[in-house]
Amino acid sequence: MIVSERKPLAEIRRMIAPYQRLLTLGCGTCATVCGAGGEREVSFLNSALRVAQAKSGNETHTLSEYTVKRQCDLEFLDPLVEKVGDIDAILALSCGIGMQVIAERFPDMPVLPGVNTSFMGAVDEYGVWDERCAACGDCRLEETGGICPITRCTKGILNGPCAGTKDGKCEVSKDMDCGWILIYKRLEGLGQLEKMRRYYPPRNFRTIPRPKRIISQANIDTGEDND
Numbered sequence: 001m002i003v004s005e006r007k008p009l010a011e012i013r014r015m016i017a018p019y020q021r022l023l024t025l026g027c028g029t030c031a032t033v034c035g036a037g038g039e040r041e042v043s044f045l046n047s048a049l050r051v052a053q054a055k056s057g058n059e060t061h062t063l064s065e066y067t068v069k070r071q072c073d074l075e076f077l078d079p080l081v082e083k084v085g086d087i088d089a090i091l092a093l094s095c096g097i098g099m100q101v102i103a104e105r106f107p108d109m110p111v112l113p114g115v116n117t118s119f120m121g122a123v124d125e126y127g128v129w130d131e132r133c134a135a136c137g138d139c140r141l142e143e144t145g146g147i148c149p150i151t152r153c154t155k156g157i158l159n160g161p162c163a164g165t166k167d168g169k170c171e172v173s174k175d176m177d178c179g180w181i182l183i184y185k186r187l188e189g190l191g192q193l194e195k196m197r198r199y200y201p202p203r204n205f206r207t208i209p210r211p212k213r214i215i216s217q218a219n220i221d222t223g224e225d226n227d
């Protein structure tokens, strides 16, 4: 999932200052799961903004709220059509992808980012998210037992471990597991330790084509136009 975290209230207040009528828009998928922009966070943010507004005494924003199932998917944005007529800007609590889909769908409507998009990750423990994939465009997980060397190794090296690993921890911090020791143990468990002995040539990350676009295999299969 895409992990994001809410921007500081002061930054949000600076952003919304030029606009009178705002819709705080939540996303019911990733932003909800990571506690950055679901229905509850939308409501909490609007309450915090109202309190700050009352304290300042010189702000008169009108704040409304709504949460769609997914901001990054056009099919869930239709309910917004009737709402955008009454507002001056959307304060979007979704990842940067969701915000851009909103901006494309409503070209005349300013879209303000209420969260910072952090990374693609998974939950490590309650309320803690760890990066798991950097979308490098050339997945190596088959070679590394399903553990990503780019995000789990601090240096992102493809032929680890480096000389700094000690007692299974990374030399950068003894609180961090060494990604390559995790890979070793995983390959050992799978009976695939020979993969540790291979040499993987360096990668030139600058050759990864951008912008990235993935065409759905389903569309290819049905012969639909993919352009």
Ligand code: SF4
Residues within 6 Å of the ligand: 132, 133, 134, 135, 136, 137, 138, 139, 140, 141, 148, 149, 150, 151
């Ligand atoms: S190798 Fe790592 S960063 Fe690259 S696609 Fe696979 S999981 Fe993502």
Ligand code: SF4
Residues within 6 Å of the ligand: 152, 153, 154, 155, 156, 157, 160, 161, 162, 163, 164, 165, 166, 169, 170, 171, 172, 177, 178, 179, 180, 181
């Ligand atoms: S100690 Fe392990 S995780 Fe840290 S940089 Fe070296 S190989 Fe990567």
